[in-house]
Amino acid sequence: MAATIAIPMPVIADESKAWLRDLRDPVTREDAAARLHAMLLRAARYELGRRGVMPAERDDLAHQAADDALVAILAKLDSFRGASRFTTWAYKFVLLEAAVKARRRAWQDREIAIDDDAWSRIAARTGGELETRELLAAIADAVPRCLTDHQRRVLTALALDGVPVDVLAQRLQTTRGALYKTLHDARRRLRVELQKEGLLP
C-alpha cells in the first residue's frame, strides 16, 4: 500500500530553531508554551468556525483542541525534522484535533447502521453513463462475494454512507489508519474483480 519515500534531512530554519530552543529550555519553556497555545487556540477557533460549529460550543471545543494539540506537540518535539516551518508543523496537530472533535460532535447523536440493501439500490440505479451503471452493478455483485464481512461494513459506512473515518474508528474502537487499510484492501479486491471481468483496464 505504502509508496516508498526517500526524505532527505532538511536544514531547520532559524525561526523554527528558536521555537525548539524556547520550548526545551526550562527558563523559557512556560512562556513559549503559552505563546504556542495562544496560536493553536486561534487556529482551532478558525477551523471550528469554518466547519460550522455553533459559537456556543466553539470556544470549549477550541480550548480542548488547543490543549490536546499542545500536549501532542510537546511529546513529539524531537520528531520535528524541519521539513516545514515549526508553526506549520504545529498547526497540523491542532487542525486535526479540531476537525476530529467537530466530526465526532456532528455524529454524536447519529446511529451508524450498515445497510446492505444500499448495494442493491446502487445496482438498480438508472440514468448516467452506461459504463458507470455497468461498473456499479458489477461492484454491487462483487461486494458480498469478494469481501469479508468487516471489509463490506467498512466500505459501506465510509464510501456509501459518508461516515467520517475517525468517527467510525471511535465507534469500532480501532484507529483511523487501521480502518483506512481495510478500506484500501477492499478497494483493491474489487478492482481485481472488475479487471477480471474486463470492466477496468
Added chain:
Amino acid sequence: MSDLLNRVLGPGEPEVTCEQCFELLDEYVELEVQGADADARIPGMRAHLEGCPACHEDHDSLLAYVSGS
C-alpha cells in the same frame, strides 16, 4: 468516473498511509504554497488525499490556514 465510483474504488495507485500522510502533511502543504511540485517531491500523497476524505479535509484545512495566516 463518477464521485460514487471514486469513493468506492479509490485512486487505484500507490498511496501513503494515513499515518504517513499526517507525518508529511506540513511539508507537502508548504511545497504547494511555494508553488513547488509537491506531488513529485512526495509521491503517493495526492493519491491518498483523493482516496481518504478525512485526510483530504485535514489537508485543505492546513493549506487554507497557512495560506491565509
